Amino acid sequence: MLKPRRLKTGSKIAVASPSSGVPYLFPDIYELGLKNLRDLFGFEIVEMPTARMSPEELYKNPKLRAEDLNRAFADDSIDGIIASIGGYESVRILKYLDTEMILKSPKFIMGYSDATAYLTYLNSLGMVTFYGPSIMSGFAQLKHLPIQFEQHLNEFLFDDFGLLSYKTYDKWCDKYKDWNNKETIGQCESFYENEGWLFLQGEEMTEGVLWGGCIEVLEFLKGTKYWPDKKFWNDKVLFFEMSEDKPLPLQVGYMLRNYGIQGILDNVKGIMFGRPKGYSEEEKEELYKTVENIFRIEFGITDIPIVMNMDFGHTDPKIIVPLGCKVSINPKTKEVMLLENPFI
Known part of the structure; x- marks a missing residue:
């Protein structure tokens, strides 16, 4: 399997909305998720053009959502991609993904729920992908969840482990x-x-x-x-x-x-x-x-x-x-x- 390079403090994380425009509807919880990524993990955030688009715009333009992922994979300065949140029809973006280019530059990409569509597709083509918290559902709540959660994220994302229980x-x-x-x-x-x-x-x-x-x-x-x-x-x-x-x-x-x-x-x-x-x-x-x-x-x-x-x-x-x-x-x-x- 094609594996991404490990993340570190200062890594650039692209944030996109491949599924839905919920950040447009609830900007405060979205901003809190971004803040936690910066403050708790030291990531540099790169918001992609679709990240804050309205639900109507995103629904009508699946190609724009796919282009955001293509752009993030093509940018050598970007180390990873995290979905803002899920939705219900990211399956519509799959035909617009530049899979040949993506597989030549594998990166950390994570989401859950509707992200299943593109995570499983890219994985079936040979790339490791990650099922986990999104910006608005997971990272935004981080300070109010058991401390074990932050410990798990730090170990998983930053430690050079061989085995993880x-x-x-x-x-x-x-x-x-x-x-x-x-x-x-x-x-x-x-x-x-x-x-x-x-x-x-x-x-x-x-x-x-x-x-x-x-x-x-x-x-x-x-x-x-x-x-x-x-x-x-x-x-x-x-x-x-x-x-x-x-x-x-x-x-x-x-x-x-x-x-x-x-x-x-x-x-x-x-x-x-x-x-x-x-x-x-x-x-x-x-x-x-x-x-x-x-x-x-x-x-x-x-x-x-x-x-x-x-x-x-x-x-x-x-x-x-x-x-x-x-x-x-x-x-x-x-x-x-x-x-x-x-x-x-």
């Missing part, structure tokens, strides 16, 4: 306070104690290469030229999470079942699910049962590990998951470990 955060939240209220900007509504990750099945440690994202966004890619071919799925660890649209457990089952029908689940080494946003305890139990039934009953897959409620996706704080890097899952020790550094 993913840890659960002490607390988590799934709702922000009103972004229009300057007195509480960047704060979460409430926190919940982290009960740890749930290992649904699996007894032996397995290793595989990470790939995935928001399970609903991945549905936009199925059956298109942006969907990986059959050989791609060998030895993968798939990771999925659900958006704030909160698909029913039954609907998640529909999506997951399709991976089984395609033969993908027969070839993977493990499955990781992020903590679902807004689910009741009853809905979580229904989700666990649905996932378990699809693997064990419908497709007879009982040996690979399946981990639920991991700290990535639409709850905070998030871990960074690098698509294209090898990870191990050990059901006996309840440990998930990144086995390689995602940077050069």
Whole structure:
């Protein structure tokens, strides 16, 4: 896999809006995210032309959004790219990406939710990409989240580690306070104690290469030229999470079942699910049962590990998951470990 150069204090980070124009609607929370990147990590921010464009302008101009990414990859002075926030139709920018140029100059690129479309596409072409916090959802809340989050970001982005053991955060939240209220900007509504990750099945440690994202966004890619071919799925660890649209457990089952029908689940080494946003305890139990039934009953897959409620996706704080890097899952020790550094 093509890996980007490691970030450092003073690195130039391009900020773009490949998915939607939410910074235009909520400039204060956007500015707070930029400030935290500068103050806490020492990054130099380069705002791309689309970063603050209106939602209407961005919706009508997917090519402009793609050109921002092309421009950021082409600029040798820029070290990384972080999405302002997600949305729902960045799949429309894929045909305008200059993939030949991008692959010649791989860079750190990170987002989550709708960013799944371009992160998985670029990864399927051979480049490591990063599923993690965005400017407005993650970085803007950083000072109000457990200190472990800032520690994880510093270790992941700056340290020259060989192995990285993913840890659960002490607390988590799934709702922000009103972004229009300057007195509480960047704060979460409430926190919940982290009960740890749930290992649904699996007894032996397995290793595989990470790939995935928001399970609903991945549905936009199925059956298109942006969907990986059959050989791609060998030895993968798939990771999925659900958006704030909160698909029913039954609907998640529909999506997951399709991976089984395609033969993908027969070839993977493990499955990781992020903590679902807004689910009741009853809905979580229904989700666990649905996932378990699809693997064990419908497709007879009982040996690979399946981990639920991991700290990535639409709850905070998030871990960074690098698509294209090898990870191990050990059901006996309840440990998930990144086995390689995602940077050069």
